[in-house]
Amino acid sequence: MIKTYVCLYQQHATDLPECIDLATNNCYDAVAIPIVNTLFYRELAAQPIKSRHAVFSRSDLILKSTDWLHKVISVLSDNIDCDSPDEEVRRHSEATLIQEMSFAEHLVQHGHMMVRIKSGRTVNFARLISRSIKGTVLAAVPMVDPNYMKQVWRSDCAEDDVEGSAEDTWTWWNKFRTAADFNTKIKLVLELSEDLPSKESLRRWLGEPVECIIVPSHMFVRNKNNYPVLSKAHQEILSKFIGNNTHFIVKASREDGSLRHYAEYIKHLVEKFKVVDPMQGFDDLLEIPLQPLIDDLDSYTYEVFEKDPTKYKFYQDAIELALVDRVPDSKISNKPVIIMVVGAGRGPLVRAALNASANTGRKIKVYIIEKNPNAVVTLTSLVEELWSDKDVQIISCDMRDFTPPEKADILVSELLGSFGDNELSPECLDGAQKHLKPDGISIPCRSTSYVNPVMSSKIYNLVRQVVVDRCTNPREKMHSYSTQAENNYVVYLKNVYHIAEPQALFEFNHPNKDKVIDNSRYKTLTFEVTQDCVLHGFAGYFDTILYKDIVLSTHPQMHSKSLVSWFSMFFPITEPQQLKAGDMLEVNFWRCLSSQKVWYEWSTSHPHMSHVHNHNGRACPIYK
Amino acid sequence: MIKTYVCLYQQHATDLPECIDLATNNCYDAVAIPIVNTLFYRELAAQPIKSRHAVFSRSDLILKSTDWLHKVISVLSDNIDCDSPDEEVRRHSEATLIQEMSFAEHLVQHGHMMVRIKSGRTVNFARLISRSIKGTVLAAVPMVDPNYMKQVWRSDCAEDDVEGSAEDTWTWWNKFRTAADFNTKIKLVLELSEDLPSKESLRRWLGEPVECIIVPSHMFVRNKNNYPVLSKAHQEILSKFIGNNTHFIVKASREDGSLRHYAEYIKHLVEKFKVVDPMQGFDDLLEIPLQPLIDDLDSYTYEVFEKDPTKYKFYQDAIELALVDRVPDSKISNKPVIIMVVGAGRGPLVRAALNASANTGRKIKVYIIEKNPNAVVTLTSLVEELWSDKDVQIISCDMRDFTPPEKADILVSELLGSFGDNELSPECLDGAQKHLKPDGISIPCRSTSYVNPVMSSKIYNLVRQVVVDRCTNPREKMHSYSTQAENNYVVYLKNVYHIAEPQALFEFNHPNKDKVIDNSRYKTLTFEVTQDCVLHGFAGYFDTILYKDIVLSTHPQMHSKSLVSWFSMFFPITEPQQLKAGDMLEVNFWRCLSSQKVWYEWSTSHPHMSHVHNHNGRACPIYK
Incomplete structure (x- = not known):
């Protein structure tokens, strides 16, 4: 698992190494700073872009390349509008953006740069950004647009007005990333604000590739011990993102006396809300569905499935119920209930049936049908070593073809895939059900x-x-x-x-x-x-x-x-x-x-x- | 060019060879007949499709396979609804469709079958049809839905009602072919009706892959000589489709005495409205745009362009006008006007310039700039053989690089591609314009x-x-x-x-x-x-x-x-x-x-x- 980082965002920073020191000394892992050093003069004259040559930022020599890579997020200027209807503004904005992106990539090829999305009019901006990203572009959007919230809640606005005049900020992001063709190198950064997103809106953000949350320092309130903390409501929002391995950026002034407290508090929240997921590592990975009918499963796959703590317990419970229904307490005898386990694999359902028999006191005879000859080897040794005193019989063939000596009271199978019938349980069981007595029970039914x-x-x-x-x-x-x-x-x-x-x-x-x-x-x-x-x-x-x-x-x-x-x-x-x-x-x-x-x-x-x-x-x- | 065919559509035909004879004797090229012979009994019992076996159509032996291929359109039953909400109707319809399609392809693998689209609810129908088409599926749709027209023109219906309750038939077709993923083997057949489509709607149909027009016999009216003809309005509609090489199907009963007249009349219309297009054969073919800057053109390409009857005449006119503007009648002298032809190819613009000079009596000196060394060979021989008495000079280099001994009065070029600037005329002319006098003229400007x-x-x-x-x-x-x-x-x-x-x-x-x-x-x-x-x-x-x-x-x-x-x-x-x-x-x-x-x-x-x-x-x- 990737460690969550907490980054310090400084809107003005003249001395980068000193800024990194400040961050490190206050428990931050990295800094986010404007790529344009405001101390330098920048000229974007009316010259072709090629010939432009200006000293507008820091030298790349002030940091080692690994520090540029791991400790710095380059924030691009946000006073530009590449989609301005004013051609001069647009061309100037384009030139600024290209110059800054090019310089950011000169500093570090596969690093992080951050841009700000300010409206739903970003087709050209998205096009320029997504042109040839080497590292990661963080696209920052407010989680809730204060203007939008105002309009939604203002009762004096007609509903139509609201729709026409304000888009929610998800729409800004959606238009931007759609124009950028869902480029994987563009990640979303959400800026927390006092306004809270609705539950639905939060759920939607959680479905997006959110890389970081920006927490501005003014979001913190003082608790009774005078430490800066976040409100319960904001904590709850962050807890959801922590479950998705989101990183954090704290936006604060260098003069702020609580820098260290912010970082420590965020790290505390990360620890607190981190969910231990046994399936960690499998998140959103694509796997091709198994086809156990034509591909014999291997031992590892059987082992994984057999480890499920719930599944075979439920099967055992179901078989117990069925046995009791089949043979009431008053009619317990030596005549065994015939159970067929079709597709027995390495035997977990046989084990469940035998346990059910022991628990209910009902005598059973188990036919074990399995088509995979490799699994039959395991079954055979189980019969010899563990079940030698049980009434069990292995039949090594496809359940659709076999001819048993007698009909079954209970047919047990586990042919279900992730979509239920996608491992062809209907086709298999339709073939096997001719061996079930007319009043017999299929588990599952x-x-x-x-x-x-x-x-x-x-x-x-x-x-x-x-x-x-x-x-x-x-x-x-x-x-x-x-x-x-x-x-x-x-x-x-x-x-x-x-x-x-x-x-x-x-x-x-x-x-x-x-x-x-x-x-x-x-x-x-x-x-x-x-x-x-x-x-x-x-x-x-x-x-x-x-x-x-x-x-x-x-x-x-x-x-x-x-x-x-x-x-x-x-x-x-x-x-x-x-x-x-x-x-x-x-x-x-x-x-x-x-x-x-x-x-x-x-x-x-x-x-x-x-x-x-x-x-x-x-x-x-x-x-x- | 493919010959337009006229086909006879018989809604009932028991004896196919006799039906083909009837059609052939009456000037038709083919017949369209239902695949299900109504004389045969068909059973679609509640059995799995596999085991169904019924004699419901003619034997394939009654025709030679080439006749099945060239002379028969198999019309599938249209009393089915594969998208019925009633599951029984749907399953029965699916089985019928699959059976008939399979039989039609048994009769002839790459032949024509025809189906009818009756509504906008055809997702499943389209899915089944487009599953594995070997030949061509003709999808018949009325050009105008009489119900739709009624609603559009009924003043007592609110506009909303109309939209909700009736779709135009183009929408039926569009939904069908979209669900069929724009399958190229599905072609459109339009059935003519008394209602006329609007001009806009007709233009839209003309953008669709219309294979045939069905003309029902009742569309014909009698002219003063008592011959069956179509109204002027309908003729005009057909004339547009004839320009697109559409075929025809006449729907008439075998007892109709005018069968031959219908066929002859349609063939007469085809002759009458056929447009002779010099570009015939190029229709809708994709070509990659030329890049004459990096790829030297070959002789064939030059030849094709030089044959344009209009282009060089216009250039000559433009040069004449420019020459007269440059040198008024009163100032004609021996001092030549300097013309540079940049990108001269095999010389058509040089020829235009020399003609313009002769026509206006203005003396000119022509610098011929061409970067393609192969074209320079042609130019050199032109200078030696035809222009030896003219003041012309070949400069074999890229117009962006050359250094002429003097500046030009007129710069002539033909660097325009299909999209104007796509052969980089701006870049080339920006490079060449330094050789133009400050008051010089660029043709084009x-x-x-x-x-x-x-x-x-x-x-x-x-x-x-x-x-x-x-x-x-x-x-x-x-x-x-x-x-x-x-x-x-x-x-x-x-x-x-x-x-x-x-x-x-x-x-x-x-x-x-x-x-x-x-x-x-x-x-x-x-x-x-x-x-x-x-x-x-x-x-x-x-x-x-x-x-x-x-x-x-x-x-x-x-x-x-x-x-x-x-x-x-x-x-x-x-x-x-x-x-x-x-x-x-x-x-x-x-x-x-x-x-x-x-x-x-x-x-x-x-x-x-x-x-x-x-x-x-x-x-x-x-x-x-």
């Missing part, structure tokens, strides 16, 4: 997938990167850009804004008692958009009823505690869509089938119409 | 570029194809899809809808008397969208004032007669944008410079925000 629309420029960029990587690899046949960006991924979603709550999509029941079994699906869902945002794709989840009220769920609002086996699914859309508050987002999802494969397709039909993604399974088929 | 937004799914698809072709070519380094789709092209625009009139963009004056010469430009233009449409990119044009009122123009409304040297420029946008009537489309264009190159960038900022195309010249730099 139902699975439901859920989706919701999300904004995440981080994930959008990861998907784009995959596409670029693939394209430069000549071994991969490339149909077109769009087919490549249409893979669905398994992701531990973190730097994401959930545009609306998840809704149920596809449901499958086991055993499936339909006259004609058809596992294809098509559903259209409508989501209400509550605030302006950008659609980058859809997150997918599932829940499954194992038996009666025993449910495993990855649905964000109903997530089973400590369940770590499944991350979310992510369905990207090729081109980001700008959405407005009040839009009714209409989304289509299909589950399609052919003789060899199963696949999902998805599209939007309102307010923007997209093409059908993964059409005909061209990007990510699931092989049967 | 001003150039202005123009752009307008256009819809053209044909050109959009050609651009996409270039991108796909490049991606599969491992020799080309691929940054990402978007950079590849950002080339600008030279195109003879034909199958295009002009969303709004062109507006002036960049202007350059010669000689350039600015104190500081800066040829970079940035301009934002706003276009009003008059009807719903799709933005695929921008067309570029230019005009140039050679001298006084002598103007060469490729601006569509002011195009110089017979001027063929320049096609339009096309600036694509990576992702099509759906626009609505009333939208104010805001477009940004930049002309950028660095020490080695010049390039354009472009983006939209309203109502949809795009990234900046060709950012930093990544796709199509123009080298100095």
